[in-house]
Amino acid sequence: MAQMDTQHFRNIALVAHSGAGKTTVTEAVLMATQTISRLGKVDDGTTTSDYEPEEIRRHSSISTSLAPCVWGSNKINVIDTPGYPDFIGEVISGLKAADAAILVVAAHAGVEVGTEEAWRLCQELGLPVIIFINKMDRENADFGQALKHVQDSFGSKCTAIQIANGSEQNFLGMIDLKNLPAEVPSAVSGEVEQLRDRLVEAVAETDENLTMKFLEGEEISQEELTAALRQAVLSGKFVPVLGGSAANSVGITELLNAVVDLLPSPLEARLPNFESEGKEIELSTNSDGPLAALVFKTTADPYVGTLSYLRVFSGTLKSDSQVWNSTKGLGERIGQLFALRGKNQEQRDSLITGDIGAVAKLSSTSTGDTLAQRESSGILEPLSFPDTIYTSAISPKGKADFDKMSSALARLVEEDPTLRLRRDLDTAETLLDAMGDTHIDVAVEKAKRKFGVDLEAALPKVSYKETIKASTKVEYKHKKQSGGHGQYAHVMIRLEPLPRGGGFEFGSKVVGGNVPKEYIPAVEKGVGKSLQGGALAGYPIVDIKAILYDGSSHPVDSSGMSFEIAGSFALRQGVADASPILLEPIVRLRVTVPDSFTGEVMGDLNGKRARILGMTPQSGVTLIEAEVPQAEVLRYSADLRSVSQGRGRFSVEFVRYDEVPAHLTQKIVDETKNETSSKG
Known part of the structure; x- marks a missing residue:
């Protein structure tokens, strides 16, 4: 490919809901520009941009792919992005490299969840957009209905510059409204005239001089219309809507012309900070x-x-x-x-x-x-990715996989900024944070294919903790005689609950040297060791204060080790007598959902023991804030997708630990003990 000047570049990202046909549009563009000689098919796994085994197996894009081509004297860098929501990071990356976007809409489906998300990202980045209504030859395809759906969703600035000549099996192509053909099929002549007038009016409204001409009934020349249309698209005041069938290469030539004529070169595009x-x-x-x-x-x-x-x-x-x-x-x-x-x-x-x-x-x-x-x-200006919303515990299938797991996961995270790797010290699990279950599945598949590591993904354990509700005094005497020096330590400890988040405190109020000073740190060490496993289910003990207030020692048999053992056993014995309770992590959910789904989301949250903090209307959507036990929302991305038809978004952050309701405590304790015994 010969080198071209910057003014002849067009950097275009294709974005859409999954299945709208982005990759087929890319393939048709490469075919029309004679970059490839055979039109590949997604279902056959033969397209240029879906080449990874995971994409071929799923018949769906999972990563951003480049597909440069030449149209006339212009180089078009086509950036084909995924449509599935789990791979939103790839879409963001592709859009950051682009100067404009083509938003592909399936004619039979109209605006879908992924369409709305892609539009939102384009608007946030200030990118000019062309909308391409694809699959006009499909059953139930209706250009007029799809156009109306687009305008209802994104505004009247989305205006057709073409009209469909037929649909479904009778689809014959698109009629250009900018440059009307000499003969217009009689079946659509009335609609052509109406949409042509609407196009001229919409373009005129973006230009002060043309507005005056239009209002005074003066003729707007083709040159004036074309120039004003381009400026309106570049400024974001106008979004041209075209149509066609990428699978049959219909409408692709016109789409390429629109890319060159209406979308910016890098010299005209918005520059990053x-x-x-x-x-x-x-x-x-x-x-x-x-x-x-x-x-x-x-x-x-x-x-x-x-x-x-x-x-x-x-x-x-x-x-x-x-x-x-x-x-x-x-x-x-x-x-x-x-x-x-x-x-x-x-x-x-x-x-x-x-x-x-x-x-x-x-x-x-x-x-x-x-x-x-x-x-x-x-x-x-750096790339900004959304927070992860889904977590899996990752483990190796075998010993050989264990040795290679860390490096493989590090490489996966290196290539995907929306994957985050961490270690849960409480549960000793390796956790992989992602954008959804499919995201995790693909990561596991890539680990096997690229790095030869077999991994398993599972529901992560909840980091429960234990504490006490009552104060108590405990006395423990450690005494052992086995010839020669024996072991002796006697401690008396008072246990008190601390406020939530208080952690662990240790103090000494021993008087008279009954427990020599040099042994007090050993008592604290022993108490601290026993905090690792509570009396209920072996979870870490928190929010507790231990005060050593008396005891005794032996001049020969006492030692630091003896007092450490005594402190450890005293803590275990005392906690069991101090009304132990289970604590669970509480997270704050911020859910944004269209108003029409608010009731379903609220009902679902109420069934998850949520405490609703507030609801804020925000222009057609509602922000719901709630606190909910983490155990109830480990798979909330799937739950929200179900109750909101994929139109809800959420974020989650840890808030604090709260007491587990009494009726659930025994169930959790039993499940934990069963799991522990099965491993033992």
Whole structure:
């Protein structure tokens, strides 16, 4: 592919609800531009952009893929993103590298959950959008109904610049409303005239001069209409709606023309913030200017190493050069640069301003980092990903897998910023936080395929704790005689409950030296050891105060070890007599859901022992805040998806520990003991 000037680039992300046909649109674009000679199919696993085994097996995109092509004198970097909500991180990465988006809508389904989410992300990033109503040849396809659904959801600025000629099995193509053909089929002539007038009016409303012309009944020329339409799209005041059937390559030529004619080059696009030492720096869009490139995606491979996907916002990135990672403050060597088309790589000598490519084996660079020149380094606006909402406990299937598990999980997290790895010290589990169950499933599959590690994912254990509700006094005497020096320690300890979150306190009020000072730390150590397993179910004991107030010792047989043992047994005995209770973690949920689903969500939360803190209306949606036991919401992403038809969003954060209701305590204790005995 020959090098082109920045003004001839178009960086376009395809976004949609899963199954709307993004990948097929990408394939049809590559076919129309003669980049490929055969149209691949998602169901056959033969498309250019869905090449990972996990994608082929699922018939669905799970990662962002690049598919550059040439249309006329323009290079179009197509960025095909996933539609399934678990892979929202890939969508965000792809949109950060793009200057505009094509939002694909299935004609028979209209606006779906993923459509709404993709639109929201585009609006947050200020990206110009073209809407492509796909699958016009499908049963129940209706361009007019799909258009109405789009306008009801996203506003009247979404205006058709085409009209469908037929639908379903009688779909013949699209009629251009900007440049009407000499002959319009009589079956749609009335609708064509109506939509043409609506198009002219909508474009005129975005331009003051054209508004005056329109109101005064003057003719608006084709040149004026085209120029105003482009400016309106670039400013976000107008969203053109087109249609077609990607599977049959209908409407794709017109879509490509719209991309070139209506969407911005990198010279016209919104630039990300670029800061150095807290001060904003103006980005140059000149290829001769200082380098500023964003790593928007990373893949890990056991043989090739890491592959970093880059978008150059300023300057030129060259093969075999030295650059500065200004995010981490480290130097990096750039080896061979590549242009990527799906899994295929083409070597490149350089990437100029506005272009997208990749480089292998960067030693210290990760997703979101900025590559620049040391003498003029700044940091590009970083990628921002949502908090994880789903957690699984990860364990190895065998001994060989145990040895390799940590490194494999670290590599997976390196390539996916929406995966987070942590260790729960209370339950001794390795936890993987993700965006959903499918996200976890794919991570486990990748660990096997890429790194040869068999992993199992399970529901994480709840980190219960134990405490006491009553004060008590306990006396314990440790005495053992076995020839020679014996063992002797006598302690008297008072136990008191502390306020929630009080932790553990130890004090001594021994007088008269009944317990020599040198043995008091040993008593504290013994008490502390017994805090690791409570009297009810062996969970850690918290919020307790232990005061050593008396005891006795033996001049020969007493030792630190003896007093440590005495302190340990005294604590265990005392806790059992101090009304022990079980504590459970409480989390705060913030659920945002369309008003029409508020009742279902509230009912579901009430069934989870939730305490509703408040409900706040917010323009068609309601924010519900509640506190709920963590044990009730370990799989809340699936529950919310069910009761809100996928339209709810939520965040969760730990708040505190509260007492488990008495009627549930014994059930939890029994389950814990059964699990422990089965392992023993």
